[in-house]
Amino acid sequence: MTNLLTVSAQPWVERLGVTLLHFLWQGVLIALIYAAIRHCLTRVATPHVNYLLACAALSIMGLAPVLTFTLLAPLPLSPASAAAAIAVPPVWSAGPAAAQLSPALVSSISHTAPPLSFLQCVVAFWLIGAMALSLRVIGGWILAERLRLKLNRPAPHCWQQALDRLKIRLRVSRPVRLLVSSLVQAPAVVGWLRPVVLVPVGALAGLPPDQIEALLLHELAHIRRYDYLINVLQRVVEALLFYHPAVWWVSDHIRVERELCCDDLVISADADVLSYARALAELESTRSLHATAALAANGGSLSRRIARLSGHSYPRRVTYPLSALAANAILLSILAFALFAQQPAPQPKFEVASIKPSDVQGFMIVRPLRDRLTADASVRMFIENAYTVQSFQILGGPDWINSDHYAINATTGVPTGHAQLFLMLRSLLEDRFQLKIHHETKMLPVYALVPAKTGLKLPAPREGSCVSPEPQAFPEWGGGRLAPPSQDQLPASRCGSIGVMLQLPGAHMQGGKIPMTEFVRSLSMVLDRAVVDNTGFTGLFDLRLDFLPDETTSVIPPPPPESEEARNPTIPTIHTALQQQLGLRLESSKAPVDVLVIDHIEKPSPN
Helix, strand or coil, X not given: CHHHHHXXXXXXXXXXXXXXXXXXXXXXXXXXXXXXXXXXXXXXXXXXXXXXXXXXXXXXXXXXXXXXXXXXXXXXXXXXXXXXXXXXXXXXXXXXXXXXXXXXXXXXXXXXXXXXXXXXXHHHHHHHHHHXXXXXXXXXXXXXXXXXXXXEEECCHHHHHHHHXXXXXXXXXXXXXXXXXXXXXXXXXXXXXXXXXXXXXXXXXXXXXXXXXXXXXXXHHHHHCCHHHHHHHHHHHHHHCCCCHHHHHHHHHHHHHHHHHHHHHHHHCCCXXXXXXXXXXXXHHHCCCCCCCCCCCXXXXXXXXXXXXXXXXXXXXXXXXXXXXXXXXXXXXXXXXXXXXXXCCCCCCCCEEEEEEECXXXXXXXXXXXXXXXXXXXXXXXXXXXXXXXXXXXXXXXXXXXXCEEEEEEECCCCCCHHHHHHHHHHHHHHHCCCXXXXXXXXXXXXXXXXXXXXXXXXXXXXXXXXXXXXXXXXXXXXCCEECCCCCCCCCCECCCEEEEECCCXXXXXXXXXXXXXHHHHHHHHHCCEEEECCCCCCEEEEEEEECCCCCXXXXXXXXCCCHHHHCCCCCCHHHHHHHHHCEEEEEEEEEEEEEEEEECCCXXXX
16 A cells, blocks of 8 residues: 555656546547548548558557657756756745745646546556556467467468468468467467468368458458557557547447458459358358457458448448447546546635835845745745746746835744745735736756866865754744845855855855755856756755856846956856856756746735
């Protein structure tokens, strides 16, 4: 049970569940397009064309979930920095609080996504069904191998020679053995690389030679068309997408058209149509329901085929298996449950919240405390903290979200963690600012962080470089912030958190026991651009980086051109400082970045 719970909590489970639900409409759409094309070609299409069309439809059905699963995958810029470089919290929400904000919170922006518990049930249902039908496919393969090896004997030499002559007529180049089997009641082909034609005991002696030759030509047509291999792949798709009736419907079309194609090949090889029809009629009267191997490339209605060969009209109708009807009922149940039974959980809200315009245009701050949140900043910064993104990930919106500042004083009434406070801030923005947003993925400029030619110069962690909080202490705000200009040293921050401050004569970044993911997150804030970790460094290090802000550090303004700092050539820019002090280098590139697009926002309603 523990292992099952562990598996159900894996990120791929949610992706797979959404993929399976998406295939509900994808399968219907593919089937409708297939049916429309087939209807348009009714009068001109041959069985071969219909067969290729059905195979194409089933192939697209098999590829659609693979493509969907791939597109639903997170788009990391590098394996080591998926969360840090793209969907990262802003620098003001760093430290322990930021660690509590998982990427799952970002996905909750889409209120239409089914809950994780429902997706886990969908995946569990699919795994059970797929495993059961996969065992059926494996069982069919075992049965086919048993037919090849057990209870059979080589056919008389004259009939093997006859089969070789028929191979030449049908242009089949591979060696084919003819075996007489006591386990089949109708001719069947088993195998792809080393195909074997199985005929029932007594068939070679009980049917006229011309009818036997016609039946052997039909089986050789299956071999020429590689039908055994295609049938195996067809069974695999059925096993994996068993829950969609459209898959079974298209698959049944393939089986019917496959037999008609082979019938046409038999006629094209100058076989007598009347003898062939009589042979099929004889099989119709003798074979049982389980006449052939589970994976043998046989199927279709013999009576319909006989009527077609005889030139009589016969309604072309594809059977709809009982298993597909059951799958249809399950499908409708899943759709009903997904659309009506699941309601999104309400977001937490503050007990009391006050929003007032602020005249403070200097340093901005968003401060989550034990039972309240206080802030004085622009709306853009509120969005950054509430939705766990950085400034460059927010697109759209009016200019006043950057210029107008607001003071927020909100209380919860009970002690609340930072992650919950930021969710409450999200609700506050949606209620009071009428904020509406959506996710997109856009190609944006990024920086790739790579080792410099001189090699990494990351100092090993030392004792006393950072402060570890008490295990039972409530996580107060600290570290990972942009401090106002000062000549004082930045106080020791929490371990794993980076402090950024303006100093004279430049800027300073400092932290102890820093992971690379936290460093690229802070660099993303300073540079206002996503940073990708391509260093390969997986350990911890102590950080001290001194640099002079310039046009690339848009968050930290550069000093005036006439100032002493700007004229001092000994103060390096951040690009140079990274190489000289840490042995790191930034390379410009472009990559897909997850962004938030503001659809609607208004100035806040009165308190």
